[in-house]
Amino acid sequence: MSVYKRGDKGVFYMNFTVNGVRVFKSTGKFTKKEAKHVEALERQKLIDQEKMTPQEKAAKTLLSEAISQVYEGRWKHTKRPDCPMARSQMILSLLGDMPLQKIDDEAIALLKKKLAARVIETGTVNRYLAALKTILKFKRQSWEHIKLGKESKGRIRVVTREEEARVVDLLSNTDHHKRRWFYSDVADLVEIQVDTGMRLGETLKLKYEEVNYAANLIHIWINKGNKPRSIPMTKRVAAILKRRQVNDAIKPFTLTAYQADKAWAWCRKEMGLMDDDEFLIHSLRHTCASRLINADIDLYVVKEWLGHSSIQVTERYAHLSPGKLVQAVKALEE
Numbered sequence: 001m002s003v004y005k006r007g008d009k010g011v012f013y014m015n016f017t018v019n020g021v022r023v024f025k026s027t028g029k030f031t032k033k034e035a036k037h038v039e040a041l042e043r044q045k046l047i048d049q050e051k052m053t054p055q056e057k058a059a060k061t062l063l064s065e066a067i068s069q070v071y072e073g074r075w076k077h078t079k080r081p082d083c084p085m086a087r088s089q090m091i092l093s094l095l096g097d098m099p100l101q102k103i104d105d106e107a108i109a110l111l112k113k114k115l116a117a118r119v120i121e122t123g124t125v126n127r128y129l130a131a132l133k134t135i136l137k138f139k140r141q142s143w144e145h146i147k148l149g150k151e152s153k154g155r156i157r158v159v160t161r162e163e164e165a166r167v168v169d170l171l172s173n174t175d176h177h178k179r180r181w182f183y184s185d186v187a188d189l190v191e192i193q194v195d196t197g198m199r200l201g202e203t204l205k206l207k208y209e210e211v212n213y214a215a216n217l218i219h220i221w222i223n224k225g226n227k228p229r230s231i232p233m234t235k236r237v238a239a240i241l242k243r244r245q246v247n248d249a250i251k252p253f254t255l256t257a258y259q260a261d262k263a264w265a266w267c268r269k270e271m272g273l274m275d276d277d278e279f280l281i282h283s284l285r286h287t288c289a290s291r292l293i294n295a296d297i298d299l300y301v302v303k304e305w306l307g308h309s310s311i312q313v314t315e316r317y318a319h320l321s322p323g324k325l326v327q328a329v330k331a332l333e334e
Contacts, residue, residue, distance in 0.1 A: 157278035197288030
């Protein structure tokens with residue numbers, strides 16, 4: 001029998017096989033008539049699925065299952081798998097566990113509305129939408145209806161030499177209490193950041209085995225873009241690294257990103273720049289790029305120096321070199 005009672009509660013179970021697929025589970029019904037109806041629906045479902053194309057079958061995949069499959073097949077092997085996974089889980093909580101075929105224009109509009117209600121910036125909303133696009137692409141579903149919002153490029157905050165000197169002076173020469181024991185270390189960090197343009201994470205992970213004093217180079221093997229590169233050292237950077245290389249130190253810095261940000265925030269307050277939201281420690285990377293561009297260093301050289309993924313990223317700084325425009329005018333006059 002394909003339908004029969006089982007257990008003390010008298011619930012009917014179904015047990016049958018269609019096209020080699022066995023189904024054995026509760027019908028949730030207490031009468032044979034209702035149980036037979038559930039069984040018939042389950043049989044027809046399997047028969048219909050057998051006629052479906054792989055793409056049609058994938059369309060019926062629940063969002064939660066698709067997220068797990070994308071994680072195992074793609075994100076798990078990336079450098080930062082938790083980021084898209086966390087965004088996907090947020091999407092799941094906002095949309096519900098719906099089949100992929102239900103993620104239409106209406107669902108996308110609802111998702112955008114709910115994300116906007118959380119006061120999330122356009123750029124961040126785009127990261128969520130990009131994660132959803134990846135899921136749909138992975139399952140070979142339509143994703144063209146997901147349109148990313150236009151992000152504001154914003155202004156590039158560059159730290160002036162006077163501001164740089166003030167930050168270093170505050171961190172180095174202020175009589176800090178015990179809880180600020182690491183502030184002087186951050187002073188060295190600031191000078192290295194502004195002269196190398198390295199990402200904060202790259203500097204904090206840097207090991208002395210990656211510093212080549214003979215060639216005057218810092219080698220970055222693991223980074224955000226997975227693009228190894230070498231950065232020339234200024235005399236100031238080389239001097240700081242040598243000074244900090246004591247007691248067989250493995251790394252120049254044992255700081256955390258939190259400590260670096262905390263020290264920078266203190267300087268920002270001391271300098272009366274609390275309203276300047278873009279005066280961040282990351283702006284030291286922008287500052288390095290700005291100084292290179294203003295020295296008429298070729299954009300492609302700056303791209304390789306900073307480890308940008310494409311020349312388009314570096315072109316954000318092109319307007320910082322007005323000297324080239326002056327040369328262009330002279331060329332026309334001649």
